[in-house]
Amino acid sequence: MTDDIAHTELIAVLAAVTREQPRVMTVRQGQEQALPSGPFATEHRSLQSGLRAWVQAETAHPLGYLEQLYTFADRDRHPEGERIISISYLGLVREDETATDQASWRSWYDYLPWEDHRQGEPAIMEHLNIALLVWAHQAGTVDLTAQRMRRIAFAFGFDGERWNEDLALQRYELLYEAGLVAEAGMKEDENGRHMFADHRRILATAIARLRAKIKYRPVVFELMPESFTLLQLQRTVEALAGLRLHKQNFRRLIEQQDLVEETGESDSETGGRPAKLFRFRYSIVEERALSERHLAGAKLPISRD
Known part of the structure; x- marks a missing residue:
């Protein structure tokens, strides 16, 4: 047919x-x-x-x-x-x-506002917490309600659970199951900008993949200019992860990974003392071209404040 x-x-x-x-x-x-x-x-x-x-x-x-x-x-x-x-x-x-x-x-x-925790817990989280709790108590049985409550706490870091930035897709799917985000011509929701069909779900899938990927492969350098300061590199990683990172821990781990090298130049537009400029090490670029396995141990740190 x-x-x-x-x-x-x-x-x-x-x-x-x-x-x-x-x-x-x-x-x-x-x-x-x-x-x-x-x-x-x-x-x-x-x-x-x-x-x-x-x-x-x-x-x-x-x-x-x-x-x-x-x-x-x-x-x-x-x-x-x-x-x-x-x-x-x-x-x-x-x-x-x-x-x-x-x-x-x-x-x-704009599409997934609950994922940005760089300035602390976003305001929308309080609204989502209440809405998800209402949904949990509509489960029909005590056991199903408890199951939903555990899923909510794990995905969103409620009730003492730790926020895990890698769970972007699980959070989106839970919100969809609870009727809090819309897809495929459904009624518009108030929890972020709408996208055509299920494209917001696909975006959540990409965010989760990239957040996990930057922890074990230095793909973030695909997003960087040819030369950059270490603060610019840190801010880029933070933007992707939706978290603020500990500055000294970040720099120490970057040096231990031996991923970057100084260019010999500095950036005088930082607002204070000129900051050294770095670039991605060319040997890493060459290794990446040969095999992904060469980069199995080369990663960028996600270490919280």
């Missing part, structure tokens, strides 16, 4: 960090913001090459680092009811490399 035919599309979560804000590229999909997406063209030798070609054609933005995220194939994902299989990718870019009418950039915390 033709109704059972599923179409395949490629979706790109293109992330950048600009002025200490993690940003995601979006395009217009009707009246809503969406992640860049397009059909898979069979003339390309691989999914990645097809996505690279499509994104560059549609957004005038060449892709650098790219990795596959997840395949989304659930029914009822699309507001028009069409069955679509979406193969999602995460790409790391620099926002200032492009200026186009087709695409725009927004902070990803």
Whole structure:
């Protein structure tokens, strides 16, 4: 039956960090913001090459680092009811490399405001805590209520549990289950900006992947200019993690990892004493090109204050 035919599309979560804000590229999909997406063209030798070609054609933005995220194939994902299989990718870019009418950039915390804890617990957390507790007590039985309460505490760091930045997707899925975020033509919610279909879920998947990834691979350098101060590097990691990091611990661990080297120049625009400029060590770049396994121990520290 033709109704059972599923179409395949490629979706790109293109992330950048600009002025200490993690940003995601979006395009217009009707009246809503969406992640860049397009059909898979069979003339390309691989999914990645097809996505690279499509994104560059549609957004005038060449892709650098790219990795596959997840395949989304659930029914009822699309507001028009069409069955679509979406193969999602995460790409790391620099926002200032492009200026186009087709695409725009927004902070990803506009869509998932509860994920930004750099200035402490965001105000929306109190509202979500109350709403989630109401949902938990609507479970119908004491056991189910207790189960929901445990899930809420674990995902959101309530009731003495520690906030875990890596659980971005679990938090989003819990909010969706509780009816607190909308997808696929559902009624607009008040908990962050809406996105087309389930693209906000795909964004949450990318955030969770990247937050975990920067702990064991130095992919953050894909987002950095050729030279940078250590504070700029720290602020970029903080923007992605949604947390403030301990300055001295961060610098000590960066030095231990031997990931950067001094350029011999300094930045006089820091507002105080000129700060030394660093660059990513070229040997690391070469090793990365040879094999991911060479970087198994090269990571950026996520060490809280």
